Amino acid sequence: MEDPQIIRIKQNYFFNMTEPSKPTDKYAKILHLFVLKNDERPQLQMPWYQKEFVLASDAYDMVVFDKTLLTQVYFPPHEKHPDGLAIIPEENNVNEVITTENIITADRDLFYKEQVKYALSTQTCKDCSGNGQVEYVFTDYCSTDHKIKHDCPTCNASGSCDVVINAITKEVLDFKTYQLLIKYKNVYFRLSSFKKIVETANLLTQKEVTLIYRQHENGGKHVFKVGEVKILVMPTMENKAKPEDIVVEL
């Protein structure tokens, strides 16, 4: 059970983030960009300190910078924070400059491609025919069936589901989700990772970011530097796009 004091601080913290009183320190804002925004892993909901650094991560991307840059401390670190410094490589092995303008252009192209290809449509849930309840059967050791009606897990008892449809023909496509990906030198990254890099650059009034570390050509850790800030980005899980994904090359 988590300390009620910590829970209260967290609640205030998230409340404040949506209010004008959110952190004014640009480095505090950068940390907030990278913390986990759901409660699946409490140890990632707050930034944390290690040695002379402060770090934040949502399990996909991680940011690290010298803690003396942070003038406004607004968080209690989780006591079981991960060992982020063990994940971020100390060496640099590449030096490739990318302009934020190029990333913004790729983002806009992805948006247009998505609009042309897909739309979302709300349809009656196929599993419960729209009534929000399904029947569960349990067979006991005497082979007797026990039936119970319960909330439909497919539609969360709402009776309808959002499905992906072809934007032109309106036919329902047989996948639930697709990803928006940026391809850079044969490696596929989530658009969301690059958006955070651009937001960081904007906060630090930088127009360029530099790739300073690449683990290997087919994927693995990549580290970008924006001003005094390092951002570790993991490429997409299988390091390739699925046919339904939308890809723009950087």
Ligand SMILES: [Zn+2]
């Ligand atoms: Zn349903």
